Amino acid sequence: MSSAAASDAGAEIADLLGDQLARLFIKKVTREALAAAEQGRFDIALWKEITDIGAASALASEAVGGAGLSWAQAGGLLQSLGAHAPPVPLGETMLASWMLALAGIEALGAPLTVAGGLLQVDGEGRVSGEDALLSWAPHAAAIVAVAQGAGGRQLVLLATADAELTAQRTLDRLPAARVAMRGVQPLNIAPAPTVLGATGLLAPLAVLRAQQLAGGLAQVLALCVDYANTRSQFGKTIGKFQAIQHQLAELAELTAAAQVAAGYAARQLDSGNADSAERGAAVAKIRAGLSATRGAAIAHQVFGAIGTTDEHILHYHTRRLWQWRDEAGSEAWWAEWLGHRLLAAGGAELWSGIVSRD
Amino acid sequence: MSAAFHYPPFEIPPELDGLRREVRAFLSEASQQWSGWDIGHSWMGFDRAFSRAVGQRGWIGMTWPRAYGGHGRSALERYVVVEEMLAAGAPVGAHWVGDRQSGPLLLRIGSESQKQRFLPKIAAGEAAFCIGLSEPGSGSDLASLRSRATRVDGGWKLNGRKIWTTYAEHCDFMIGLFRSQGTAEVERHKGLSQFLIDLRSSGLEIRPIVDLTGEAHFNEIVFDDVFVSDALLVGRENEGWAQANAELAFERSGPDRYMSSFPLLPLAIDAVCEAGTIDRLSARRIGEALADIVTLREMSLSILGQLAAGHTPAQEAALTKDLGTTFEQRLPELVREITDNAPVISAGDKLSEMQAYLMQSVPSYSLRGGTREIMRGIIARGLGLR
Numbered sequence A: 001m002s003s004a005a006a007s008d009a010g011a012e013i014a015d016l017l018g019d020q021l022a023r024l025f026i027k028k029v030t031r032e033a034l035a036a037a038e039q040g041r042f043d044i045a046l047w048k049e050i051t052d053i054g055a056a057s058a059l060a061s062e063a064v065g066g067a068g069l070s071w072a073q074a075g076g077l078l079q080s081l082g083a084h085a086p087p088v089p090l091g092e093t094m095l096a097s098w099m100l101a102l103a104g105i106e107a108l109g110a111p112l113t114v115a116g117g118l119l120q121v122d123g124e125g126r127v128s129g130e131d132a133l134l135s136w137a138p139h140a141a142a143i144v145a146v147a148q149g150a151g152g153r154q155l156v157l158l159a160t161a162d163a164e165l166t167a168q169r170t171l172d173r174l175p176a177a178r179v180a181m182r183g184v185q186p187l188n189i190a191p192a193p194t195v196l197g198a199t200g201l202l203a204p205l206a207v208l209r210a211q212q213l214a215g216g217l218a219q220v221l222a223l224c225v226d227y228a229n230t231r232s233q234f235g236k237t238i239g240k241f242q243a244i245q246h247q248l249a250e251l252a253e254l255t256a257a258a259q260v261a262a263g264y265a266a267r268q269l270d271s272g273n274a275d276s277a278e279r280g281a282a283v284a285k286i287r288a289g290l291s292a293t294r295g296a297a298i299a300h301q302v303f304g305a306i307g308t309t310d311e312h313i314l315h316y317h318t319r320r321l322w323q324w325r326d327e328a329g330s331e332a333w334w335a336e337w338l339g340h341r342l343l344a345a346g347g348a349e350l351w352s353g354i355v356s357r358d
Numbered sequence B: 001m002s003a004a005f006h007y008p009p010f011e012i013p014p015e016l017d018g019l020r021r022e023v024r025a026f027l028s029e030a031s032q033q034w035s036g037w038d039i040g041h042s043w044m045g046f047d048r049a050f051s052r053a054v055g056q057r058g059w060i061g062m063t064w065p066r067a068y069g070g071h072g073r074s075a076l077e078r079y080v081v082v083e084e085m086l087a088a089g090a091p092v093g094a095h096w097v098g099d100r101q102s103g104p105l106l107l108r109i110g111s112e113s114q115k116q117r118f119l120p121k122i123a124a125g126e127a128a129f130c131i132g133l134s135e136p137g138s139g140s141d142l143a144s145l146r147s148r149a150t151r152v153d154g155g156w157k158l159n160g161r162k163i164w165t166t167y168a169e170h171c172d173f174m175i176g177l178f179r180s181q182g183t184a185e186v187e188r189h190k191g192l193s194q195f196l197i198d199l200r201s202s203g204l205e206i207r208p209i210v211d212l213t214g215e216a217h218f219n220e221i222v223f224d225d226v227f228v229s230d231a232l233l234v235g236r237e238n239e240g241w242a243q244a245n246a247e248l249a250f251e252r253s254g255p256d257r258y259m260s261s262f263p264l265l266p267l268a269i270d271a272v273c274e275a276g277t278i279d280r281l282s283a284r285r286i287g288e289a290l291a292d293i294v295t296l297r298e299m300s301l302s303i304l305g306q307l308a309a310g311h312t313p314a315q316e317a318a319l320t321k322d323l324g325t326t327f328e329q330r331l332p333e334l335v336r337e338i339t340d341n342a343p344v345i346s347a348g349d350k351l352s353e354m355q356a357y358l359m360q361s362v363p364s365y366s367l368r369g370g371t372r373e374i375m376r377g378i379i380a381r382g383l384g385l386r
Ligand SMILES: Cc1cc2nc3c(=O)[nH]c(=O)nc-3n(C[C@H](O)[C@H](O)[C@H](O)COP(=O)(O)OP(=O)(O)OC[C@H]3O[C@@H](n4cnc5c(N)ncnc54)[C@H](O)[C@@H]3O)c2cc1C
Pocket: B130, B131, B132, B133, B134, B135, B138, B139, B140, B141, B163, B164, B165, B166, B218, B364, B367, B368, B369, B370, B371, B372, B373, B374, B377
C-alpha cells in the first residue's frame, strides 16, 4: 500500500473509531459516572467496551494488531478524551501500547500507564528510581517507563505489583500515586525507540496532555456558549452582553491555539525525530497550559455562582484542565526547558529554527 | 458540537528551501545599512529602491499570471518570501499593499485594461498603493462613510475626506471606497463603490499626520471634485462593500499580523547571553514566545491553505489576527522583563532603537486592519452569540 493510501485508510479508521468512542462517551460518561470514579470506583464495564472497540491499541502498529494510526490521525480521538474525560487510562494505554510496539515488546491487554520521569537500570537489568506522580498507577497492571543505564536509554515494562505505590491526592481526584522502584526486574526491556530524546517519555506524555487540554477547552467553550445563550439577566440572555461575548471570543482563541499547537506536536512526534518531538511537545504543552489557565478563569466568570457548585458539571472539566496543565511538565517547566535551548543556540539561530522542519 | 473554527495543517515543503536561501542571501546584503529604528518599522518601512530590487528578483506579485507581470508561483512560495522579509524587518512598505491587497483585488475583479495597466507596475515595485477606507466620522463603523462619488460625463467626481491613509503622501495610487448611491443613514454598505485614484489628480490634497513616534506615516486626504474616469471604477458599481470584504481574510491572516515586532527577539536573546543573565525568568519568557510564534505560524499557514483551496476562513482570520497582534504587542514588554532596559535610546544600539520604536508603534497593531473589539465581535458572531 502506498503511504498516501495508508494515510487515507488511517484517517478513515480514525474517524470511525472517533465516532464510536464519542457516542460511547456521551452515553456513559455522565456526571454520575465521573463522580463515582472520583470516589475511587474503577469503571470496568466502560473499560471493556473501549477495549472491545480496539481503541486502546489505536496508535500501536498493525503488525502487533493495533490500528496503526499516526498521532496526527488520532488527534480528534485524543481530544475527545479531553472533552468527555472518560475516567479510564485510555490515553495512557494508547501511548504505552504505541511505545511497546515500537520497541518490539509485547503489550498486555490490561490498562497500562506511563511514567514521565526517568528511572535507572543497573548492569543486571534491575530498575530503580521514582516517579512523583503516575496517574492511574493504582489500576494499571503494568507501567511503561524509560530507564537510563550504561548501555543507553531502555524502554522497560514493569509490573505495578513490583513497585511501591503511595497514593496521591490530585485536583482531578482520580487515582494516582508516587511510584518507587527498588531493584525491580522488569517484565521486558528493550532499547528505547529513537523518537524518545533525553526527556524520555515526558515528551509524548506532554503531547497527550496537550491534546486533552485542547479537547477540554473545546468542551468548556461549548458549555459556556450554551449557557450564555440560555441564562437571562436584565431581560436578555447574558450572551448578548458584549463583555461576555468578548470573553468567549478570547476563550475561542485560546482553544484554537491549544488545538493547533497540539496538532503541530502530533506531527512532530510522527516525524520520528527526537529533537522535533521534544520541541513539539514543549510548544504544545506551553501553549495548551497557558490557554487552560486563562480559559478556566473565563469559564468560571461566565458561569457565575452556579458554575462553582459541586452539582454542576463545569468543575469536572476545569479541575482536569488544572490537573493536566501541571502533569508531564507544566507550561512554566517546558518554557524554561525550551528557553534554555534557544538561549544556548543564540539569536541568529532563532528564525531558522522556527522554519526548519526538524 | 460543531466547531466554529478549523485549522487543517498546511506545510511548506522542503523544495522551497532553495528559495528561502535566495531571499536570505539577498536580505543579508540589503540589511547592512538598516538601523534598529528602521527595522522596527517592519512592513511600515517605505523604501522605493528596496521595493524595485525586490521586484527585479520576481518577489512581488509572485502568484499572478505572467501576462500581468506576475511569476506564476504558488501561494506557499510567496509566503516563504514574505515571512523571510518580515523576520529581517525589511522595509517592504512601498510594495506591501499592492502585493497583498490591491493587486489581488484587481486580478480578481478588475477590468482587463486595469490589470494590464497596474499589475505589471506593482510587480516591478514601481507602483505604490494605499487603501482609502477610513474617514474622520467612520472608523470601525465603516459602512457609515460619507465621501461621495457622483456620476458626471465619462466618469465620476469624488468629494469628501479620507483619513489614516498609510503612506498616501508617498504612494502613486489609492483604491478608495466611496458612496455612489443613497445616504449613509439609509443605504449603509449597499451604496458603496471602489475606485482607482491617481494620487496626483487635481482637486486632491494630501496632508501628512505626524504620529506619536514623531514621524508621519498616515495622512488625511481631501477630495474636492476629483475626477475619475469610468475606466477606473473597480468591479461593479455599488458592490464595493462586498468586494472590499472579500480580501479581508488575506489581510488579517498573513505573517504581518504576528511578526511585526519579531526582530526584537533574536536581539533580546543575544542581549541576555551577553549580560550573563540567562536564568529561569529569561528562559521561560523566551520559551513562551517561541510556543506562540510556532502556533501562530501554523494558524497563518492553515488559513493560507484554506484560501488557496477557495474557502473563506473569515472566523479563523479574525481569531488569528487578534491572537497575533496580542503577541506582537507583548514582545517589547517581554524585552523589558528580561533585559536591563535603560530609560534612554542609545544611538547605534540596535536593540535599544528597535525597542524604542516598537514601544510606541505596537498600540496601533490592534487598531489597524480592524480593532481588537471588532475582531472579537466577529468571533462572537461565529460562536452563535450575536
Ligand atoms: C497605524 C495605522 C494605520 C492605518 N492605516 C489605514 C489605511 O491605510 N487606510 C485606512 O482606511 N485606514 C487606516 N487605518 C485606520 C484603521 O482602519 C482604523 O483606525 C480602525 O478601523 C478603527 O477606527 P477608529 O480609529 O476610527 O476607531 P473607532 O472606530 O472610533 O474606535 C475607537 C474604540 O472604540 C471601539 N469600538 C468601536 N466600535 C465598537 C463596537 N461596535 N464594539 C466595541 N467597541 C467598539 C474600538 O474597538 C476602539 O477601541 C490605520 C490605523 C492605524 C492605527
